[in-house]
Amino acid sequence: MRRVHNFSAGPAALPEPVLRQAAEEMLDWHGSGMSVMEMSHRGKHFMAIAEEAETLLRELLAVPANYKILFMQGGAIAENAIVPMNMLRGHAGADYVDTGEWSRRSIAEARRYGQVNVVASNAEGGSVAIPARDSWKLDPNAAYVHICTNETIGGVQYHWTPDVGSVPLVADMSSDILSRPIDVSRYGLIYAGAQKNIGPSGLTIVIVREDLLGGALPCTPTAFDYQVVAEHGSMYNTPPTYAIYIAGLVFNWLKARGGLAAMAEHNRVKAALLYDFLDSTSFYSSPIARDCRSWMNVPFRLHDSALDAAFLKGADERGLVQLKGHRIVGGMRASIYNAMPIEGVQALVAYMKEFEAAHG
Amino acid sequence: MRRVHNFSAGPAALPEPVLRQAAEEMLDWHGSGMSVMEMSHRGKHFMAIAEEAETLLRELLAVPANYKILFMQGGAIAENAIVPMNMLRGHAGADYVDTGEWSRRSIAEARRYGQVNVVASNAEGGSVAIPARDSWKLDPNAAYVHICTNETIGGVQYHWTPDVGSVPLVADMSSDILSRPIDVSRYGLIYAGAQKNIGPSGLTIVIVREDLLGGALPCTPTAFDYQVVAEHGSMYNTPPTYAIYIAGLVFNWLKARGGLAAMAEHNRVKAALLYDFLDSTSFYSSPIARDCRSWMNVPFRLHDSALDAAFLKGADERGLVQLKGHRIVGGMRASIYNAMPIEGVQALVAYMKEFEAAHG
Numbered sequence: 118m119r120r121v122h123n124f125s126a127g128p129a130a131l132p133e134p135v136l137r138q139a140a141e142e143m144l145d146w147h148g149s150g151m152s153v154m155e156m157s158h159r160g161k162h163f164m165a166i167a168e169e170a171e172t173l174l175r176e177l178l179a180v181p182a183n184y185k186i187l188f189m190q191g192g193a194i195a196e197n198a199i200v201p202m203n204m205l206r207g208h209a210g211a212d213y214v215d216t217g218e219w220s221r222r223s224i225a226e227a228r229r230y231g232q233v234n235v236v237a238s239n240a241e242g243g244s245v246a247i248p249a250r251d252s253w254k255l256d257p258n259a260a261y262v263h264i265c266t267n268e269t270i271g272g273v274q275y276h277w278t279p280d281v282g283s284v285p286l287v288a289d290m291s292s293d294i295l296s297r298p299i300d301v302s303r304y305g306l307i308y309a310g311a312q313k314n315i316g317p318s319g320l321t322i323v324i325v326r327e328d329l330l331g332g333a334l335p336c337t338p339t340a341f342d343y344q345v346v347a348e349h350g351s352m353y354n355t356p357p358t359y360a361i362y363i364a365g366l367v368f369n370w371l372k373a374r375g376g377l378a379a380m381a382e383h384n385r386v387k388a389a390l391l392y393d394f395l396d397s398t399s400f401y402s403s404p405i406a407r408d409c410r411s412w413m414n415v416p417f418r419l420h421d422s423a424l425d426a427a428f429l430k431g432a433d434e435r436g437l438v439q440l441k442g443h444r445i446v447g448g449m450r451a452s453i454y455n456a457m458p459i460e461g462v463q464a465l466v467a468y469m470k471e472f473e474a475a476h477g
Numbered sequence: 478m479r480r481v482h483n484f485s486a487g488p489a490a491l492p493e494p495v496l497r498q499a500a501e502e503m504l505d506w507h508g509s510g511m512s513v514m515e516m517s518h519r520g521k522h523f524m525a526i527a528e529e530a531e532t533l534l535r536e537l538l539a540v541p542a543n544y545k546i547l548f549m550q551g552g553a554i555a556e557n558a559i560v561p562m563n564m565l566r567g568h569a570g571a572d573y574v575d576t577g578e579w580s581r582r583s584i585a586e587a588r589r590y591g592q593v594n595v596v597a598s599n600a601e602g603g604s605v606a607i608p609a610r611d612s613w614k615l616d617p618n619a620a621y622v623h624i625c626t627n628e629t630i631g632g633v634q635y636h637w638t639p640d641v642g643s644v645p646l647v648a649d650m651s652s653d654i655l656s657r658p659i660d661v662s663r664y665g666l667i668y669a670g671a672q673k674n675i676g677p678s679g680l681t682i683v684i685v686r687e688d689l690l691g692g693a694l695p696c697t698p699t700a701f702d703y704q705v706v707a708e709h710g711s712m713y714n715t716p717p718t719y720a721i722y723i724a725g726l727v728f729n730w731l732k733a734r735g736g737l738a739a740m741a742e743h744n745r746v747k748a749a750l751l752y753d754f755l756d757s758t759s760f761y762s763s764p765i766a767r768d769c770r771s772w773m774n775v776p777f778r779l780h781d782s783a784l785d786a787a788f789l790k791g792a793d794e795r796g797l798v799q800l801k802g803h804r805i806v807g808g809m810r811a812s813i814y815n816a817m818p819i820e821g822v823q824a825l826v827a828y829m830k831e832f833e834a835a836h837g
Contacts, residue, residue, distance in 0.1 A: 121510030125517040128718055133504065136512050140503035144496050150481030150796060152496050154677045154723070157485040157799055190550040190679060191700055194714035198698030226699055312715055317514045319550060319679040319717025336696035338558030339586055340551055354554035355672055357679025357717065358488055363514070436510060439517055 122461035125439035126269050126414060126452040127292065128312040135366040153362040158355050167356070170365030177371055178294075180301050180324060187323040187343060188351040188361055192310035193219070193291040196321060197226035199341045200263070200287060204306065205231045206332040208260030212236045212284070216247050216264070217271035218445060223263060223289060230334065234259065245271055246406035250279050261285045261305060267293035267411050269313075270443045272403075272450070274411035278303045285329060293413050294322070295371060296455060297381035305329050311360060313413070314455050316367050320360035371455070380455055387453050387462045388412040394466045400473040418448040424476055425449070435468055437461075482821035485799035486629050486774060486812040487652065488672040495726040513722040518715050527716070530725030537731055538654075540661050540684060547683040547703060548711040548721055552670035553579070553651040556681060557586035559701045560623070560647060564666065565591045566692040568620030572596045572644070576607050576624070577631030578805060583623060583649060590694065594619065605631055606766035610639050621645045621665060627653035627773050629673075630803045632763075632810070634771035638663045645689060653773050654682070655731060656815060657741035665689050671720060673773070674815045676727050680720035731815070740815055747813050747822045748772040754826045760833040778808035784836055785809070791832060797825055 123130040146153050149162050156163040171186050180186060191199070200223075201211065210232025213224045216239050227233045234256050237248035255262060262281040267274040269292040278300060279286065285305025294309040301307065306325045312318035323343065330344040339345050340354045371380060392410055395403045395417055403410065403417050419428055428449070432440050442448040453462055483490040506513050509522050516523040531546050540546060551559070560583075561571065570592025573584045576599055587593045594616050597608035615622060622641040627634040629652040638660060639646065645665025654669040661667065666685045672678035683703065690704040699705050700714045731740060752770055755763045755777055763770065763777050779788055788809070792800050802808040813822055 118505045119508060119510040120505060123511055123515055125515065125520070128514060128516060128518060128715065130515050131512060136504050136514075140500045143500035143503070144493070145478045145480065148479060150479040150798070151483055152491060154488060154496075155483055155485065155490050156488060158488060158678065160485070160799065190552075190555070190717075191698075192550075192714045195550070195698055195700040198700065202696075202698075229695065229699075310715065312718075317717070317719045318518065318715045319720055334696070335589065336562075336694070338551075338555055338562075338698075338701075339589075340555040340558065341698075354552045355488065355670065355678045357550075357677070357720070358672075359677045359719070360679055360717070438510070439520065 121436040121438045122457070122464055123438055124451045124453065124457070124465070126443070126450060127310070128318045129452055129454050130456040131316070131363070132367060132370045132456045135363065135370055138366055139363060154359045156358065158352055158358050163358055166362050166365055167351070170361050170368060173365060173368035173372060174322070177368060177377055178299065178301055178324070183327050184301060185325050185327060185330070185347040187325065187346045188356050189321040189323055189341070189346060190319060190357055191341075192312070192318065192321055193289050193308060194222065195341075196289070196308045196323070197223045198230065199337075200306070200308065201227045201230035202337040202341065203333045203343045204285070204287060204329065205260045205334065206329070208258065210234055210259060212255055212259040212262045214248065214253065214262070214264045215240055216273055217268035219268055219270065219289060220265045223265065227263070231260070236262070239273070245273055245404050247273055247275055247409040253279075255281060255284065257282070257284065259284050261287045263287045263289070265289040267413050269414050269452070270445055272405050272411045272414045272416040273409045274413065276409065285326070293411075295377060295380065296384050296413060298377040311364055316364035317360045319357045320364060383459070384412045384453070384455065387457065387459055388415065390459070390462050390466060391415050391451060391453070394469065398473060400477050401469060413452060413454055415451045415453065416442055416446055416448060417451070422447070427476070428472055431472055432468060435464070437465055437468055481796040481798045482817070482824055483798055484811045484813065484817070484825070486803070486810060487670070488678045489812055489814050490816040491676070491723070492727060492730045492816045495723065495730055498726055499723060514719045516718065518712055518718050523718055526722050526725055527711070530721050530728060533725060533728035533732060534682070537728060537737055538659065538661055538684070543687050544661060545685050545687060545690070545707040547685065547706045548716050549681040549683055549701070549706060550679060550717055551701075552672070552678065552681055553649050553668060554582065555701075556649070556668045556683070557583045558590065560666070560668065561587045561590035562697040562701065563693045563703045564645070564647060564689065565620045565694065566689070568618065570594060570619060572615055572619040572622040574608065574613065574622070574624045575600055576633055577628035579628055579630065579649060580625045583625065587623070591620070596622070599633070605633055605764050607633055607635055607769040613639070615641060615644065617642070617644065619644050621647045623647045623649070625649040627771050629774050629812070630805055632765050632771045632774045632776040633769045634773065636769065645686070653771075655737060655740065656744050656773060658737040671724055676724035677720045679717045680724060743819070744772045744813070744815065747817065747819055748775065750819070750822050750826060751775050751811060751813070754829065758833060760837050761829060773812060773814055775811045775813065776802055776806055776808060777811070782807070787836070788832055792828060795824070795828055797828055
């Protein structure tokens, strides 16, 4: 068996112990005589699995009792519609902060359901950064304020939680949920596709304050009405059972590793290792403002893009895979989510030094 | 390791060779150094997996070239909204045939998007049957005619394909797709949740005639607009990659078993074994009209429901699990999808005889 260091932006690397356990339990989960994939979602075995997953997630993120956790489908791209459908609640529109490609996709989709006020944007100008809070032109009557806490493509991340007063803060945390502790009570709603820090694609996590449930637009498919999903314990439609099981194994792994405080330190150290190296050489560079560099997705460039193909080929030969940058920004991107061990980043930096020595 | 005979209605039993292969490949798919769960959906490995799954499905069902196959999310319950959102295409409404609980859920959801004309129903009257075609009061201006080819709860199944003229026939085939050959060209659209005959829950298959794409209602979430999904090769949002991989393994297993003609014979024989036994005794009974008894889901009753609990307990002890009927109809239900071997049905009938001898 061979295992690579997988820098994919998502679906992304999973903890190896999780995969080992999943393989071992594939044909017979805990003596049930069934794979988790084969279990009725309403049977006692799967009900226990789903309940444990929710309990662990609640514990890891310290989710307050007045928040519901929903297991849904469709990923963040479906949520771009499902959020305004559920969250406009009679308001004319919502405020969105534009910090990159994922924000802009959320904005474009939300415009189909209500007025969208882009209160701040980093689309213009040179450096790639998060617009400072005092530049945001918020509407006190907005249904909510939407942010993307980590831009997977651009590589910018909020390292602070915006104060938006009494208007609910809605966050797409697809690519940094569970990477560090957060104060859930500062948010009205958090959503995240699973395929970065949680588990397999096809599962979406929604964490929503109870008083925000209800009043979805009449055209909302019932399966995507947060209130209905909450009332049915995420079993209004058949949930993605195997993805929930894997997510539960990941949550267990996170807990055993010391929870999100330990994970934040792990991620801070990995990111610092890579950014410090990028700053130490002119052969490579990071285009991101220092105070909002992502701990999860590190885009970087070679000083000469003619070397890109050779760089990727050499990396691949060393088992350092999926480093090609997103087509929108080009260059390279190292995604170093929770499951990426420090050894993976060390191996990447060692290779980058080696490549620089050979081509510098 | 223990394996039971799992009569769950869904998520349901999967072929054991599929589970074995999935376990073996969990940490390293074909020397890639990655689990399928960890692969970028746009990388060469997963693209090959998705392409093979689609090719096999197209081959198994003999899908004509002018039909698109879409891999979506949300299951049939989400499709209950997504179908009218996409398929009304400027028409005022659609025709629905009511053959049971799943039809009625489709009808209730479709009413939120347009006029629904229930053209025939088995909700009234004694026997549980499919209304004869000549009783259907079709509207020639309907956007489509909707049927559910197999009612998982009621246990009725179409053993014929309705002729509805030039109006597109739309079928929920969640619980009998791939159980026998069908003539796809008779349908405008077929949809199916994966969790019975295809693979894990969280994956929905849509097969749609190309000329029906386009013109979705303005409120349709872009991720659920069939035309957008088709144009992006089911990758507008991140697809449920692991579920697609497992589905591909199931398709391979079906092909190796001789395809759908062989599968139909396998299912016919299993169903006949169980129904013939039910008809041979007054201790058990089937409430379903003979010409529309489902090959997939066999509801049956004990002559004395006071014995139900003892029956289920004894079954469980013999590794015959998930036989309890749906709460709406009570009694028992044996779901005997493709992956249920003949030995499972033989074991069930042997136990039923044994139980009758002890309590008759």
